[in-house]
Amino acid sequence: xxxxxxxxxxxxxxxxxxxxxxxxxxxxxLASKDGDVVKVFxxxxxxxxxxxxxxxxxxxxxxxxxxxDEGWELGGVFHSHTHTEAYPxxxxxxxxxxxxxxxxxxxxxxPPSIRAFRIKKVNxxxxxxxxxxxxxxxxx
Amino acid sequence: xxxxxxxxxxxxxxxEGNAGVELxxxxxxxxxxxxEGRYPGFREQLLTSDGELHRFVNVYVNDEDARYLxxxxxxxxxxxxxxxxxxxxxx
Numbered sequence: 001x002x003x004x005x006x007x008x009x010x011x012x013x014x015x016x017x018x019x020x021x022x023x024x025x026x027x028x029x030l031a032s033k034d035g036d037v038v039k040v041f042x043x044x045x046x047x048x049x050x051x052x053x054x055x056x057x058x059x060x061x062x063x064x065x066x067x068x069d070e071g072w073e074l075g076g077v078f079h080s081h082t083h084t085e086a087y088p089x090x091x092x093x094x095x096x097x098x099x100x101x102x103x104x105x106x107x108x109x110x111p112p113s114i115r116a117f118r119i120k121k122v123n124x125x126x127x128x129x130x131x132x133x134x135x136x137x138x139x140x
Numbered sequence: 141x142x143x144x145x146x147x148x149x150x151x152x153x154x155x156e157g158n159a160g161v162e163l164x165x166x167x168x169x170x171x172x173x174x175x176e177g178r179y180p181g182f183r184e185q186l187l188t189s190d191g192e193l194h195r196f197v198n199v200y201v202n203d204e205d206a207r208y209l210x211x212x213x214x215x216x217x218x219x220x221x222x223x224x225x226x227x228x229x230x231x
Binding site: 049 | 143148149150151185194196198200203206208225226227228230231
């Protein structure tokens, strides 16, 4: 199982954003450098839904540009499950497009649980894929 | 000077790992054709069977979303940067 490392401060930042987005799912991306998460990009859920999320395309473009400008990598995509477990839903798998860890935070748990997964597909538009858990290490 | 096309990570397996490609000016549709010529099979990752842009693909010409310009008929000229972005979504 590969690893996603982030500090407590960044994990708290990510969770705070997702809690603030309730009752809707919240979302964003993580920037990483040399394997460590270095920044949390809090982003707008363009779907504004308690069961769906989509990154606002304009924000996504700006964030990806910032990653390039700073020499960061796309370290992960995060979103919340407001009432279900921190595990990829069929919708998460069907719509998975990036080959990076998808971090899912379940707000049904107290404290919120944080897990991450890679979703491996043959073609990015495939409805199904293989789910592989990525270890989330929060420290420092 | 050519048109610089930025390829996101998820599409690089279709472009022999290349993150950037230099192509000739024309329209966004012409760029897709050029990409298909260079990397057979790439077109079907970007377009539907009707020849329209897949709704989960965002195309930016410089800082503008091509959907709000002329979509696949959006003109691109030398010096422009075209970025392909997959939609990121789930539930």
